[in-house]
Amino acid sequence: MKSHVMVKDVWKSFDQGRIEVLKGVGLAVQEGGIVALCGTSGCGKSTLLNVISGLEEVDRGAVRVAGYDVVNESTRVDLLRHHIGYVFQFHHLMPDLTLAENCLVPVIAAGGSRASGMDRMHELAEATGVGHRLKQRVRELSGGERQRGALVRSLMNDPELLLCDEPTGALDESNRERVFDLLLDLVRARGRTLVLATHDPELARRCDRTVRMRDGRIEDDNGA
Numbered sequence: 001m002k003s004h005v006m007v008k009d010v011w012k013s014f015d016q017g018r019i020e021v022l023k024g025v026g027l028a029v030q031e032g033g034i035v036a037l038c039g040t041s042g043c044g045k046s047t048l049l050n051v052i053s054g055l056e057e058v059d060r061g062a063v064r065v066a067g068y069d070v071v072n073e074s075t076r077v078d079l080l081r082h083h084i085g086y087v088f089q090f091h092h093l094m095p096d097l098t099l100a101e102n103c104l105v106p107v108i109a110a111g112g113s114r115a116s117g118m119d120r121m122h123e124l125a126e127a128t129g130v131g132h133r134l135k136q137r138v139r140e141l142s143g144g145e146r147q148r149g150a151l152v153r154s155l156m157n158d159p160e161l162l163l164c165d166e167p168t169g170a171l172d173e174s175n176r177e178r179v180f181d182l183l184l185d186l187v188r189a190r191g192r193t194l195v196l197a198t199h200d201p202e203l204a205r206r207c208d209r210t211v212r213m214r215d216g217r218i219e220d221d222n223g224a
């Protein structure tokens, strides 16, 4: 099967090289793969997801998603608009827009109409338990509602690759289970690829494969 995500010998530092975070990371994820990216806080999970999505530039190395060269500037925006869904660690919803407006942003950015996104938005919002919050401004929502809203937004364009950064960190146990079940169901049913950063071993266990980051590298890999 083809690699959907291919990261090869990627190096990434911050602060003019003073903070070295990724030190030769390699990772290949097959199409339809469901991968948990584990490791202690600060080991570089978010940085790696940012690198895969093209939001963060690399110092050196190669990153390809669905055959696109992510390091190459010109394909990056296209990838993000049409191909990748991203649930950020800190939701990144726009606080003064309603949840519904936030969810429609990626639809419009990808060239869709408002109307075309409505049914999907309602369906996803009901399933994640924020259907009754769609008309509310994001600043009025709880942390958990924002996180669930961010999940809805990330799924609006039915992305082939979903990157989730601690997507259930702000949820209580029952909502965490519910949202994670939904996430896995959606991804599995449609054969989508998921890379999930988490420090929750329980969530990692339910993925098909776990990779652990340590000291700037992928430490072990039970599914490569």
Ligand SMILES: Nc1ncnc2c1ncn2[C@@H]1O[C@H](COP(=O)(O)OP(=O)(O)O)[C@@H](O)[C@H]1O
Residues within 6 Å of the ligand: 014, 015, 019, 021, 039, 040, 041, 042, 043, 044, 045, 046, 047, 048
């Ligand atoms: N923009 C940045 N500038 C400086 N240091 C950063 C930046 N982003 C991340 N780092 C540092 O890189 C390391 C890895 O961060 P991160 O990828 O967020 O780890 P994780 O998601 O595993 O907790 C941390 O030490 C963090 O402080």
Ligand SMILES: [Mg+2]
Residues within 6 Å of the ligand: 045, 046, 047, 089, 165, 197
């Ligand atoms: Mg992180």
